[in-house]
Amino acid sequence: MEIKIGMDGDFVIAELSGDLVAATAEQFKSQLWKLLEKNFMYVVLELSKVTFMDSSGLGACMAAHKAFNEKKGALVCTKPSETVAKVFRVTRADQKLNMAGNRLEAVMFLQNAVLKARQS
Amino acid sequence: MKLENEQVSILVADDDPLVRDMIAIILQDEGYHVDTAEDGAEALQKFSSGSTFGLIVSDMNMPGMDGLALIRAVREAESDLPIIILTGNSEVTTAIQALKTGASDYILKDENIQDTIGIAVEKALEKHFLKKQNQLLQEELARRNEKLELEKALAQKVQKNILPRDLAFPGFEVGSFYRPSDKIGGDFFDAWENSGRVHFLIGDVSGHSTSSALIMAVSKGILQSLGHTRHDPREIVRTANRMICNIVSDSGMFLTLLYGVFDRSNDELTIVSAGHNPVFLVKGSEVTSVDSTGSVIGWDPEDTWDAATVIFSAGTSLVLYTDGLTEAKNKAGTEFGEEGLTALLTDNLPADILIGRILQKVETFCTGEFSDDLTLFVLKRIPEDG
Numbered sequence: 001m002e003i004k005i006g007m008d009g010d011f012v013i014a015e016l017s018g019d020l021v022a023a024t025a026e027q028f029k030s031q032l033w034k035l036l037e038k039n040f041m042y043v044v045l046e047l048s049k050v051t052f053m054d055s056s057g058l059g060a061c062m063a064a065h066k067a068f069n070e071k072k073g074a075l076v077c078t079k080p081s082e083t084v085a086k087v088f089r090v091t092r093a094d095q096k097l098n099m100a101g102n103r104l105e106a107v108m109f110l111q112n113a114v115l116k117a118r119q120s
Numbered sequence: 121m122k123l124e125n126e127q128v129s130i131l132v133a134d135d136d137p138l139v140r141d142m143i144a145i146i147l148q149d150e151g152y153h154v155d156t157a158e159d160g161a162e163a164l165q166k167f168s169s170g171s172t173f174g175l176i177v178s179d180m181n182m183p184g185m186d187g188l189a190l191i192r193a194v195r196e197a198e199s200d201l202p203i204i205i206l207t208g209n210s211e212v213t214t215a216i217q218a219l220k221t222g223a224s225d226y227i228l229k230d231e232n233i234q235d236t237i238g239i240a241v242e243k244a245l246e247k248h249f250l251k252k253q254n255q256l257l258q259e260e261l262a263r264r265n266e267k268l269e270l271e272k273a274l275a276q277k278v279q280k281n282i283l284p285r286d287l288a289f290p291g292f293e294v295g296s297f298y299r300p301s302d303k304i305g306g307d308f309f310d311a312w313e314n315s316g317r318v319h320f321l322i323g324d325v326s327g328h329s330t331s332s333a334l335i336m337a338v339s340k341g342i343l344q345s346l347g348h349t350r351h352d353p354r355e356i357v358r359t360a361n362r363m364i365c366n367i368v369s370d371s372g373m374f375l376t377l378l379y380g381v382f383d384r385s386n387d388e389l390t391i392v393s394a395g396h397n398p399v400f401l402v403k404g405s406e407v408t409s410v411d412s413t414g415s416v417i418g419w420d421p422e423d424t425w426d427a428a429t430v431i432f433s434a435g436t437s438l439v440l441y442t443d444g445l446t447e448a449k450n451k452a453g454t455e456f457g458e459e460g461l462t463a464l465l466t467d468n469l470p471a472d473i474l475i476g477r478i479l480q481k482v483e484t485f486c487t488g489e490f491s492d493d494l495t496l497f498v499l500k501r502i503p504e505d506g
Contacts, residue, residue, distance in 0.1 A: 055326035063372025091395035
């Protein structure tokens with residue numbers, strides 16, 4: 001598994017490729033936790049190049065989602081590959097995670113999240 | 121841990137008293153304890169007498185027992201003591217032979233010996249020290265691994281006892297197969313009868329680590345306890361979820377679960393599937409699936425679930441499994457898949473025969489290499505008098 005980190009304006013774009021499974025889930029979590037530690041609170045997680053996701057991988061996505069919420073940030077998943085979308089659908093993770101159809105929607109979602117955070 | 125020169129004794133063997141004394145003085149100046157021998161035989165005698173040398177510096181050519189013979193004798197005594205060979209310029213070939221015989225290093229007896237001997241000794245001692253440290257760590261690792269494997273074997277026994285054996289209910293044929301990917305796992309299943317209703321469940325905790333096994337044990341206990349006092353699977357799953365959310369906390373861990381209740385009075389089967397893979401009802405050649413009716417367990421204590429109700433008539437088999445079956449991959453990386461499973465469900469076979477058939481196919485498909493826990497649980501309704 002590989003995680004490419006980039007920026008789109010003020011937001012971090014983390015693009016995953018390869019298998020998100022038990023053997024790679026900890027690496028994935030540690031990368032996202034590092035972002036949180038460095039106060040990058042708004043992250044787009046692009047999943048179009050994820051070739052396989054098992055239960056540990058899904059658990060890691062959910063743990064990351066909760067960690068960002070906990071810190072009053074937001075993690076938004078976009079463009080899940082077919083295999084990931086199926087896992088999300090069966091487990092209803094797509095109703096728990098923040099999902100966006102594409103990068104633009106994801107960025108708009110995060111802009112709203114920032115506005116809400118400033119208002120509260 | 122650091123190696124201190126004062127703690128190391130060095131034995132210097134050379135038949136030339138001038139060279140012997142010079143080397144001894146150089147090494148003493150470096151802080152080592154030094155003992156000397158006039159030839160190989162005396163060096164071997166001192167080595168064998170129980171003195172605890174940390175290193176030997178030996179001349180190659182000595183009367184009687186030479187440097188090579190000394191190396192062989194020391195190695196035959198199963199000692200890996202570092203030995204540095206001193207050699208004249210013309211003896212490089214022999215020096216290489218000494219290295220092949222088991223010497224740690226060789227240095228030339230030339231005008232630089234005052235500097236080279238100290239460096240060679242330090243390097244040889246450090247290398248030996250690191251080798252010893254590595255050996256100790258390897259041994260410690262092996263001991264820990266062995267302990268871990270023993271613990272796992274014990275946990276495996278305990279987990280085996282948590283899962284049911286010889287399930288039998290009037291009017292049902294029951295078959296099951298359970299195999300964790302590594303001694304312990306996160307899959308579980310069970311069934312019991314309570315006031316004219318047969319309750320059954322199959323679950324799969326995320327991951328297949330020790331924490332999965334712990335959550336499996338606790339979850340099964342919670343569900344079993346709830347299932348002995350309640351009959352609505354939606355309520356059972358909702359209550360269990362609240363309790364399990366407390367346990368998994370924010371770890372992201374979760375479990376998929378299928379919980380069903382069969383009511384004997386009207387043949388109705390009510391199923392709640394918490395993010396579990398589709399399960400199949402098979403009657404003759406007709407296969408229908410029951411899909412997930414809600415989220416997985418462990419993410420949100422406020423979650424609720426819908427239920428699916430179907431008629432579970434005599435002759436129908438209910439095939440429950442965990443995704444270790446359908447996600448088993450062949451060498452090309454293709455999954456066995458739900459299609460692979462349903463293709464086998466067309467015949468109306470006894471529960472245990474059906475399980476055997478599915479296992480045989482999937483094992484052939486993935487050449488016996490499973491990376492996930494695998495559970496198959498089949499309940500087949502048979503006429504009460506049959």
